[in-house]
Amino acid sequence: MAGNPRTFADVQRTVLSCHKESTAEDKMSFYDSWSELYEQDVMFLDYRAPLLVAESLAAVLHEDRDKALVLDVACGTGLVAVQLQRLGFRNLHGVDGSEGMLELARSKSVYQTLQKCMLHTESLPASSGGFVCMTTRTSTSNQLYKKQLQAVIEKMEQKGLWERVGVQEIEHWEKSTSVHEDEQDSKYISGIIYIYRKSRCQD
Numbered sequence: 767m768a769g770n771p772r773t774f775a776d777v778q779r780t781v782l783s784c785h786k787e788s789t790a791e792d793k794m795s796f797y798d799s800w801s802e803l804y805e806q807d808v809m810f811l812d813y814r815a816p817l818l819v820a821e822s823l824a825a826v827l828h829e830d831r832d833k834a835l836v837l838d839v840a841c842g843t844g845l846v847a848v849q850l851q852r853l854g855f856r857n858l859h860g861v862d863g864s865e866g867m868l869e870l871a872r873s874k875s876v877y878q879t880l881q882k883c884m885l886h887t888e889s890l891p892a893s894s895g896g897f898v899c900m901t902t903r904t905s906t907s908n909q910l911y912k913k914q915l916q917a918v919i920e921k922m923e924q925k926g927l928w929e930r931v932g933v934q935e936i937e938h939w940e941k942s943t944s945v946h947e948d949e950q951d952s953k954y955i956s957g958i959i960y961i962y963r964k965s966r967c968q969d
C-alpha cells in the first residue's frame with residue numbers, strides 16, 4: 767500500500783522549509799532531500815517554467831536543434847531537458863549544486879553530460895559555443911539566488927563571453943506557497959527566463 771497521498775499543504779511546508787535554509791550547503795542538503803518528491807510536488811504548484819524555457823529557446827532556433835549545444839544551469843531533475851528533447855534538442859548538458867537532483871537527472875538519460883557545480887562560487891563548464899538556459903523565481907524568498915545568478919550573467923557579459931538572446935519575465939511562474947510571497951494579492955509568484963549564447967570558448 768502506498769503511503770498517504772501528498773497534499774498542497776505538504777508541498778507548502780516543504781517549500782517554506784527551503785526558505786529557512788541559510789547557507790549554500792544547507793540549501794543543497796534541502797534539494798538533496800527533496801529530489802525524490804520534487805517532480806510530484808511541482809505539479810501541485812502548476813510549475814510551467816521547464817515548458818516555457820524550452821519554448822523560449824525553440825522560438826529563436828528553428829534549424830539544427832539536434833546539434834545546438836545547450837547548457838541547462840541549475841538543471842534539477844532534468845525537467846527542462848525533457849521539454850527541450852520533445853522540441854528536437856539533443857545536445858543537452860546540465861549543471862546543478864545538488865547531487866540528489868543530479869542523480870534523478872542522470873536517470874532520465876536526456877543529458878550528454880551532467881556536472882555538479884555551485885553557481886557563483888564555481889566556474890560553469892567551459893564547453894565551446896552554444897546556448898545557456900537559466901531561470902529564477904523573483905519572489906522575495908529567492909532574492910539571494912536571483913542576485914547570484916544576475917552577478918554571474920553580468921560577469922560573463924562584461925567579459926564578452928555571453929551575449930543575450932532573450933530575457934523573459936513570467937508573471938505566473940508557479941503557485942505561491944506563502945502569504946509573504948503572495949505579491950499584489952496574486953496567487954502566483956513571478957519568475958524570469960534568461961537565454962544567453964556563448965560568444966566564444968571560455969577559459
Ligand SMILES: C[S@@+](CC[C@H](N)C(=O)[O-])C[C@H]1O[C@@H](n2cnc3c(N)ncnc32)[C@H](O)[C@@H]1O
Nearest residue numbers: 797816840841842845862863864867883884885
Ligand atoms: C527550483 S529547482 C529548478 C530545477 C529545474 N531547473 C526545473 O525547472 O525543474 C532549483 C535548482 O537549483 C539548484 N540550485 C539552487 N541554488 C544553486 C546554486 N547556488 N548553485 C547550483 N545549483 C543551485 C537546486 O539544487 C535545484 O536543483
